[in-house]
Amino acid sequence: MNTEEAKTVIGEDVEISGNVKCENSILLNGKLNGDLTCATEAMIGNTSAIKGNMSVETVSVQGQVNGNITAKDKIELKATARLHGDIRAKRLTVEDGVTFIGKVEVNPTGTAAGNQAQAKAAEEKAATADESDTPATDGQGKGMFRR
DSSP: OOOOOOOEEETTTTTEEEEEEEEOOOOOSSSESEEEEEESEEETTTEEEEEOOOEEEEEEESSSESSOOOEEEEEEETTOOOESSSSEESEEEETTTOOEESSEEEESSHHHHHHHHHHHHHHHHHHHHHHGEEEEEEESSOEOOOO
């Protein structure tokens, strides 16, 4: 995304205290002390500084972000990006030179959460299974079955 494609442009001389929510693409070159929610694409310019969380479809970060980023599709961290927070997306690109402190969750298929739920359900089922099929120990570490 470039300046001409962005529906909303916030210049580098603008400082916003509060949350920003937009339905169309946004280019942020200023300062934001609050959360950014964007239904489509966001571009965080190299003069920008955000102190807050972001929830977007896709985002390209060139500036500084102190907060968590959640993207439904893609996060791009450009060489000048400085990010202190956790990120979560289907896809991630990171250029050489990025400063990033936080945790990453990248899940292109979206199946890991489903697998975790299935594993938890299997554990619960095993915990409630009939004791007659459950191995027990005799106190000396030897296994035995109860009947």
